[in-house]
Amino acid sequence: MKNRILALTLLIMVISCSSSSSGDDEVIADDTLSEIKYTESLEVISNPERGFMHSWSVLSEGDPLSLVTLNSLKNENVTIILRLYYLDAFKNSDLSEVQLNLIKTDFERLREAGIKCVLRFAYNSNSDETDAPLNIIENHLDQLKPIVSDNADVIAFVQAGFIGSWGEWAFSTNNLTTTESRKAVVNKLLDVFPKEVKIQLRTPKYKQEVFDYTNAIDETVGYGTTDIARVGFHNDCFLASVDDYGTYQNVTIEKSYISDEASFVPTGGETCPPSGIPTASCATAEEEMTLLKWTYLNLDWYGPVLNVWRNNSCFVDFQKKLGYRLVLKSAELQKEVTASSNFNLNAVISNVGYAPVYNQKNTFLVLKATDGTLYKKALNFDVRKVLPNVDLQLNESVALTGIPAGKYDLFLKIEDQSSKLADRPEYAIQLANSDTWNALEGLNKLSHTLTIN
Structure with missing residues (x-):
């Protein structure tokens, strides 16, 4: 009898151990989810507010931008230009109607072509010439305010300009190189341009002096619209000398400071002839x-530097990586849900570019029915937070209220915040994935079909 009880006990223990030991060795597939891996594209991708740009300056009351030329930029993967207005004829007077109409026409043509601009104003293009006094600068900005307010959506960034030759702030014939005068110009720019527009200063020191601080802003400030969160940097002698022709005073410290701030505010500019150092290698x-x-x-500008990169096969890589380059890496998506329930959007997005997106965008999960009807569901996803070399987990519960039962292809849309540009695919962000871009509608395909029962 004791032997029977012992044998029965051992049998129960064996069965119990067998049933519990499989948990660490087997992965039970969840057939309610689709696990998707996306392929990164190797192509140069045109996206708004980033990349190589062309620069076109114009003298007072000159010719507007050519629409034909702007339309041709897509062949170069160029989506952004520098438009520099020399107000040489108005150093002691108001801007003329002809001048104001020139600027209006330029904005109209930029919008029509699907291009944005980096904007700058200056009073001369020669170091021997004069600039304008502060009261004239402020009056001109007052005149420009309604124009730039109406067209802020096609302004990528604004270089501070106005002071000194080329608007580069190095010296002034009107004593505008004091901190007080520079601060007055910055404050006026921040007042005139809408809060979503970021201003760029010529050196990091200028920003530190204007705002009287030295520690870089962090995300608690950087994603807001306070004045300090709206000011970045442009460098017009990038890679040209040890201190980039005076761009830096303490090179190591100030570069580290820009690196931290540039998670939130933009950097950009141009190269110029190298002095005292070799032409920058790839x-x-x-x-x-x-x-x-x-x-x-x-x-x-400067052509010989750019040609070194072209001849050494890194130019195309820079085309890809200047600014942001967002890649969809993977997703786990439900196959079926019931009508009026929630859908769990779970995906991983990476940024393999040099910089983040700086201007806020509206993001949507888009469901496309078999008859082509689109349903857009707004997301909380802030694309600005996909920082370089960071994998961001996009995990949101999306209410499907108002969407009838049926089968839907899913897309991610990252569109311009402006209602005037939201439906323009040229101003939507294309993810750097293979075979996912719907260019007609500005949608990124998630390669998944959802059934709503």
Whole structure:
């Protein structure tokens, strides 16, 4: 009898151990989810507010931008230009109607072509010429306010300008190189341009002096619209000397400061003739653009530096990586849900570019029915937070209220915040994935079909 009880006890123990030991060795597939891996594209991708740009300046009451030329930029993967207005004829007077109409026409043509601009104003293009006094600058900005307010959606960034030759703030014939005068110009720019527009200063020191601080802003400030969160940097002698022709005073410290701030405010500019150092190699340029989070670079200056990169096969890589380059890596998506329930959007997005997205965007999960009807569901996803070399987990519960039962292809849309540009695919962000872009509607395919029962 004791032997029977012992044998029965051992049998129960064996069965119990067998049933509990499989948990660590087997993965039970969840057939309610689709696990998707996405392929990164190797192509140069045109996206708004980033990349190589062309630079076009115009003298007072000159010719407007050519629509034909703007339309041709898509062949170069260019989506952004520097538009520099020389107000040489108005150093002691108001801007004329002809001048104001020139600027209005330019904005109309930029919008029609699907291009944005980096904007700058200056009073001369020669170091021997005069600039304008502060009261004239402020009056001109007052005149410009209604125009830039109406067209803020096609302004990527604004270089502070106005002071000194080329608007580069180095010297002034009207005593505008004092901290007090520079601060007055910055404050006026911040007042005139809408809060969503970011201003760029020529050196990091200028920003530190204007705002009387030295520690870089963090995300608690950087994603807001306070004045200090709206000011970034442009460098018009990038990679040109040890201190980039006076751009830096304490090179190491100030580059580190820009690197931190550039998670929230833009950096960009142009190269110029190297002095005292060799022309920057591909490796040096890559290192600097990565550190300083460069988002745009002038194609028209300085040619010999750009040609070194072309001849050494890194130019195309820079085309891809200047600014942001967002890649959808993977997703786990429900196959079926019931009508009026919630859908769990769970995906991983990475940024393999040098910089983040700086201007806020509206993001949507888009469901496309078999008859082509689109249903857009707003997301909380802030695309600005996909920082370089960071995998961001996009995990949101999306209410499907108002969407009838049926089968739907799913898309991610990242559109311009402006209602005037929201439906323009040229202003939507294309993810750097293969075979996912719907260019007609500005949608990124998630390669998944959802059934709503």
